[in-house]
Amino acid sequence: MNIENMEAFVYVIHYGSFNKAADALFLSQPSVTARIQSLERELNCQLFDRVGKQVQITEEGKRFLPYAQQLLQIYRKGKQHVQYKKQLPNEMRIGCTVSVANYLIPGLLPALRERFPEIRFKLQTGTTDELAAKVLNKEIDLALARPVNHPELRAARLLLDPIRLHVYEGHPFLLEDNLGIEALAGEPLVFFECGALDWLRIHRIFESLDRPPRIEIQTDNSETAKKLVLQQAGICFLPGICARQEVEEGRLFPIDFAETSGISMQTCALTLQGENTDFVQELTAMIKARTSA
Incomplete structure (x- = not known):
């Protein structure tokens, strides 16, 4: 056949x-x-x-x-x-979204260099669509981005990051027990929008409320959104990895709602089918060890 x-x-x-x-x-x-x-x-x-x-x-x-x-x-x-060639490439060209570049790569790259000392790493950022196109055109070796459905690409899940509401120290929500999502109606909201389907799910939850929240600031940059919350300009739904350090330091506080449970931002390694599988396996193990620590 x-x-x-x-x-x-x-x-x-x-x-x-x-x-x-x-x-x-x-x-x-x-x-x-x-x-x-x-x-x-x-x-x-x-x-x-x-x-x-x-x-x-x-x-x-x-x-x-x-x-x-x-x-x-x-x-x-x-x-x-x-x-298959036993000799690893001299250079690994990695594309990543801005969020991955800000929050995942700085802690991950030293471990990659230690594991693969003979490889030089070349990084560039872009949107998921831009990075997927570069993988297909062999301009980069792999991309750390949102999932993409294409017959020539393999999307290996690296990270499933819950999206939760984050509030600043002293916010009234921290004094409430069994807080319902309807409480968002009276709050100024900073909305981080990255274009993934999970953010659309949050919008749909807002639309189902009798009184939707006031989205006063909208941005496509998670770092900007986080800093606005720290300055008490509003509260914001953020991926956990984005606010991990501030949560550990007691400067931001995650709030859970039943309606948003299970909504997560997924990061995958996008590669051409059958290429760089060993490297992606090592990458997956490293990220799993870091995020479960």
Whole structure:
């Protein structure tokens, strides 16, 4: 069975059309169609229903999909092991979001240098979309960013960081027991927005309240948001890693609400499928040891 035919099948499903799959594979649309038809002949079944320009996966296609994905993954892992070089690269190019650069990298990089003394580390920051594109274009080796769904990328979870309300010392909420989220209605709120879906979940909780909170300041920079809370300009929902030091020092205090329980910011290592897996495993173990300490 031709691995390129299965790759075309998976890409058509991911992108929702033959044309988009062809663009992603740097092929012509007729070439993708020919690969799908070849796979259908091998399987002796129809994988897609074609209605005009629309394609819909058939029941046979749905049943075959997980096997195609697994075979592709096995092939890529096998290719990696065949081409594996024991010599580590001289330089590791790491992209990261601003939050990761501010709160995770400074404590992590010395440990990485100790573990891999022969590697030079080159860091750059950007948004998740920008970093994912750079990984795909091989401009960087890996990115520490939000999860991304792309057939050529592997997203290995490194950190799941709870998002909690943080208030400053002396705030009235610290005197309350069994505080309900409705109490936010009368409070000036600083809102840190990083564009991830979890922040949208918090917005939806606000919209469900009879009296939504007053968002007086909105920023896309967590450090700015944190400093505004420290200056008592308002209170703010922040990822735990952002405020960890200030909480330990007794300058910020997390408040839990049942409605926001389980809302977290996820940081992943984005790499090309089958590449830098050993390095990512080491990275995962280091971050787990640091955050559980």
